Amino acid sequence: METKPDLLKITFDGIEVEVEAGTTIMQAARRIAEADASQGHLVPPAMCYYKPLEGSGGKCRACLVKVAQGSAKDTRPMPKLVPSCITMVQDGMVVENVTNPAVLEERKAIVEFLLLNHPLDCPICDQAGECHLQDFAYEHGSSNQRYEEERRTFEKHDIGPYIQLHMTRCILCYRCVYTADQITEKRVHGVLGRGDAAEISTYIEKSIDNDFSGNVIDVCPVGALTDKTYRFKNRVWFSKPVDAHRDCDKCSSHVTLWYRGEEVIRVTARKNEWGEVEEWICNTCRFEKKKTSDWIIEGPTKVLRSSVVSANKYRADTVKKPDFALRLANSQYKPIDDSRPFITDEETVRQLSIENNRKANERSAFENTEN
Amino acid sequence: MSKKILLEHAHIEGIETFDTYRKNGGYEALEKAIKTMSPEAVVEEAKKSGVRGRGGAGFPMGMKWGFLAKPEGVPRYLVCNADESEPGTFKDHYLMKTIPHLLIEGMIISSFALGANKSFIYVRGELMYVINILQQAIAEAKANGFLGKNILGSGYDLELVVHPGGGAYICGEETALLESLEGKRGNPRNKPPFPAVKGLYQCPTVVNNVESIANMVWIINNGGDAYAAVGVGRSTGTKLISASGHIKNPGVYEIELGLSVEEFMNSDEYCGGIRDGHHLKALVAGGSSVPIIPANLVYKTANGEDRLMSYESLSDGGFATGTMLGSGGFIVFDETACIVRNTWNFSRFYHHESCGQCSPCREGTGWMEKVLHRIEHGHGNMRDIDLLVDVAKKIEGNTICPLGDAAAWPVASAIRHFRDEFEWHVKYPKEATRPGAVYMGEAELV
Ligand SMILES: Cc1cc2nc3c(=O)[nH]c(=O)nc-3n(C[C@H](O)[C@H](O)[C@H](O)COP(=O)(O)O)c2cc1C
Ligand code: SF4
Ligand code: FES
Numbered sequence: 001m002e003t004k005p006d007l008l009k010i011t012f013d014g015i016e017v018e019v020e021a022g023t024t025i026m027q028a029a030r031r032i033a034e035a036d037a038s039q040g041h042l043v044p045p046a047m048c049y050y051k052p053l054e055g056s057g058g059k060c061r062a063c064l065v066k067v068a069q070g071s072a073k074d075t076r077p078m079p080k081l082v083p084s085c086i087t088m089v090q091d092g093m094v095v096e097n098v099t100n101p102a103v104l105e106e107r108k109a110i111v112e113f114l115l116l117n118h119p120l121d122c123p124i125c126d127q128a129g130e131c132h133l134q135d136f137a138y139e140h141g142s143s144n145q146r147y148e149e150e151r152r153t154f155e156k157h158d159i160g161p162y163i164q165l166h167m168t169r170c171i172l173c174y175r176c177v178y179t180a181d182q183i184t185e186k187r188v189h190g191v192l193g194r195g196d197a198a199e200i201s202t203y204i205e206k207s208i209d210n211d212f213s214g215n216v217i218d219v220c221p222v223g224a225l226t227d228k229t230y231r232f233k234n235r236v237w238f239s240k241p242v243d244a245h246r247d248c249d250k251c252s253s254h255v256t257l258w259y260r261g262e263e264v265i266r267v268t269a270r271k272n273e274w275g276e277v278e279e280w281i282c283n284t285c286r287f288e289k290k291k292t293s294d295w296i297i298e299g300p301t302k303v304l305r306s307s308v309v310s311a312n313k314y315r316a317d318t319v320k321k322p323d324f325a326l327r328l329a330n331s332q333y334k335p336i337d338d339s340r341p342f343i344t345d346e347e348t349v350r351q352l353s354i355e356n357n358r359k360a361n362e363r364s365a366f367e368n369t370e371n
Numbered sequence: 372m373s374k375k376i377l378l379e380h381a382h383i384e385g386i387e388t389f390d391t392y393r394k395n396g397g398y399e400a401l402e403k404a405i406k407t408m409s410p411e412a413v414v415e416e417a418k419k420s421g422v423r424g425r426g427g428a429g430f431p432m433g434m435k436w437g438f439l440a441k442p443e444g445v446p447r448y449l450v451c452n453a454d455e456s457e458p459g460t461f462k463d464h465y466l467m468k469t470i471p472h473l474l475i476e477g478m479i480i481s482s483f484a485l486g487a488n489k490s491f492i493y494v495r496g497e498l499m500y501v502i503n504i505l506q507q508a509i510a511e512a513k514a515n516g517f518l519g520k521n522i523l524g525s526g527y528d529l530e531l532v533v534h535p536g537g538g539a540y541i542c543g544e545e546t547a548l549l550e551s552l553e554g555k556r557g558n559p560r561n562k563p564p565f566p567a568v569k570g571l572y573q574c575p576t577v578v579n580n581v582e583s584i585a586n587m588v589w590i591i592n593n594g595g596d597a598y599a600a601v602g603v604g605r606s607t608g609t610k611l612i613s614a615s616g617h618i619k620n621p622g623v624y625e626i627e628l629g630l631s632v633e634e635f636m637n638s639d640e641y642c643g644g645i646r647d648g649h650h651l652k653a654l655v656a657g658g659s660s661v662p663i664i665p666a667n668l669v670y671k672t673a674n675g676e677d678r679l680m681s682y683e684s685l686s687d688g689g690f691a692t693g694t695m696l697g698s699g700g701f702i703v704f705d706e707t708a709c710i711v712r713n714t715w716n717f718s719r720f721y722h723h724e725s726c727g728q729c730s731p732c733r734e735g736t737g738w739m740e741k742v743l744h745r746i747e748h749g750h751g752n753m754r755d756i757d758l759l760v761d762v763a764k765k766i767e768g769n770t771i772c773p774l775g776d777a778a779a780w781p782v783a784s785a786i787r788h789f790r791d792e793f794e795w796h797v798k799y800p801k802e803a804t805r806p807g808a809v810y811m812g813e814a815e816l817v
Contacts, residue, residue, distance in 0.1 A: 081769055
């Protein structure tokens with residue numbers, strides 16, 4: 001006879017859900033969203049927690065929630081907001097997330113804190129469009145800015161031949177540190193310094209000499225760790241993701257190929273709906289196999305309609321519901337000219353930017369005289 | 372003369388050596404504990420004494436010991452927190468360098484009570500000479516059979532390790548301290564699990580302050596009940612206070628808890644009063660992390676009762692009108708002190724010492740420091756003052772460890788009680804930035 005495991009019942013934003021003991025509040029919330037996609041907005045944002053990485057979480061404080069009732073036995077509320085990513089559920093726990101104004105207020109403050117020292121250089125950042133910090137700020141932040149002081153900056157560093165570290169953008173989530181911990185035996189990658197002067201570093205700039213080092217790029221929620229074979233090549237919304245695999249002796253090779261036109265411009269691991277990589281891929285698959293003929297194509301990657309990766313990819317006649325999306329597609333759909341050449345020649349880029357600046361100056365001079 | 376529990380023999384010449392310490396009754400408590408008592412009985416005395424942690428939080432020590440998990444076959448550890456880096460606090464330093472054997476004896480008794488066979492003293496890295504003193508004391512205790520294998524023939528073994536820190540304030544936070552002891556980066560851990568369940572090397576661990584542990588010697592000699600009879604209410608025993616600032620006699624004093632603040636401040640036995648020709652402006656009663664209070668709340672609480680040197684009386688009035696006993700760093704300001712400058716200085720410390728793990732503290736401490744720096748240097752705006760209050764509020768209670776709170780409280784309390792001084796800096800930047808300029812009230816400007 002089958003015995004049902006003991007389930008704990010918790011109430012999350014008024015929704016009841018039953019989960020096994022040892023589940024975190026965050027996982028319980030994800031469970032709700034997995035059962036009913038329309039509740040996806042209830043899942044607390046995670047900027048540091050990454051399920052596949054042991055030890056991650058608890059640092060960014062983006063996922064703070066209010067526990068209004070500790071458990072059925074001890075009905076007192078918890079005195080402080082708690083990080084939902086590492087707090088275990090108790091039977092009869094009542095959690096308030098978007099239903100508690102204090103939680104939303106603090107989340108707004110966390111966005112502000114994370115952006116204080118962030119360079120906000122999205123227009124030139126490769127991560128733009130798939131950046132968790134952008135999403136977090138857009139969904140939970142406030143539109144005005146109160147910080148007037150100087151921001152901290154760092155030099156860029158190469159970590160080996162394939163990875164560049166741009167510490168100025170880092171939000172110190174420690175995900176790459178846990179990844180490096182997990183994939184290597186010797187710890188060569190960690191955090192140096194303290195407070196807002198702390199930096200991700202490899203000991204004396206040694207490269208992370210490991211076949212799986214490229215995965216730190218995928219776990220990075222921002223554009224601090226970037227793929228040097230892909231830098232400045234593309235904006236993510238101009239590319240089409242396709243799932244593929246190959247015969248690899250090092251990894252499962254379950255990857256996503258990012259196409260622009262006919263060209264594979266980037267290879268990444270596959271991410272689940274929470275933006276987490278479940279299967280690491282090796283550096284050979286990631287950095288060295290950029291021809292379609294290297295791969296067996298499985299089909300288009302499932303991308304959320306709300307993602308910018310989907311932008312410009314739906315024609316009005318393919319969009320059905322809702323009405324708003326139809327109007328949006330109607331007004332915005334422009335087929336992208338994927339055959340435009342890449343300009344990689346530095347001199348041409350410089351000339352173009354001088355030209356653009358001149359035009360912009362003219363425009364603003366014109367606007368100024370008009371008033 | 373107030374009761375002396377820790378510093379009774381501190382004035383004796385040569386007390387730092389084993390022989391003198393032993394002649395003055397040293398290691399008798401250890402003999403009593405090991406020969407005549409069970410570990411549980413020692414814990415029981417600690418509980419009866421009501422002694423509260425002297426590292427800042429004031430958690431009852433016996434109760435903490437009672438929480439220690441005791442799974443079969445897993446070692447337990449006792450770790451003494453001697454990292455003392457809180458600005459304004461320097462009592463552990465004094466205790467260790469003056470009567471090192473008191474700490475060593477307390478450590479052995481406490482380890483015996485907890486069933487620990489290896490214990491650690493984590494000493495602030497700057498105090499290398501104190502580390503030498505402690506190591507000397509340990510060698511002497513070992514040579515005399517009070518430490519090492521089979522102590523006093525009882526079959527109980529204890530190894531005592533002195534470990535120097537690297538000079539980071541955050542390593543005084545108990546879980547950061549444990550990380551550091553394990554040889555890792557001193558980042559505080561998320562709690563739960565608490566050290567009593569998973570501490571050093573994931574084993575059950577008790578972390579206590581130097582002064583807390585040193586108290587055990589007297590408690591065993593005289594009994595927990597005798598200790599509980601000293602002091603007032605739930606603030607039992609005596610407390611070492613590090614007095615500094617604009618007073619006549621700065622230094623480390625042992626007081627019976629419940630002494631009035633007024634007597635402590637003005638009696639010649641203690642601080643000796645504010646230096647001549649000046650008067651009290653503000654007090655930080657328990658180290659830089661606790662809220663600052665203005666002169667009118669120092670001797671009397673908001674509802675007119677005498678303010679006493681005890682956990683309860685100092686925190687009477689909560690954050691609105693009270694402060695905390697904290698670690699006993701008694702910092703006195705007279706009217707020549709600029710509160711804005713002082714707040715900026717504290718803030719600078721917390722910015723520098725934040726470990727940088729969690730976003731509110733990493734970013735917020737730097738933000739507050741920069742804004743305070745601007746106000747102090749004549750570039751502030753009125754809205755900056757409310758901004759500071761708001762940032763402090765957003766940090767407080769939302770961080771991994773209490774350093775976030777410690778950074779927020781001094782700023783929030785300074786603005787709560789001295790807002791006019793902040794506003795003066797904003798309104799009259801020229802006057803405020805003259806060398807040595809101090810706010811004397813709006814009237815003086817006209
Ligand atoms: C940032 C920070 C620094 C601390 N520094 C010290 C310290 O230097 N010495 C100390 O005894 N406790 C310090 N504490 C308190 C410890 O975390 C812990 O509560 C204490 O060592 C427990 O001992 P007790 O119960 O005997 O007070 C600090 C706490 C924080 C949050
Ligand atoms: S509150 Fe500050 S010191 Fe404590 S863990 Fe967070 S960043 Fe580190
Ligand atoms: S995701 Fe929970 S604290 Fe960062």
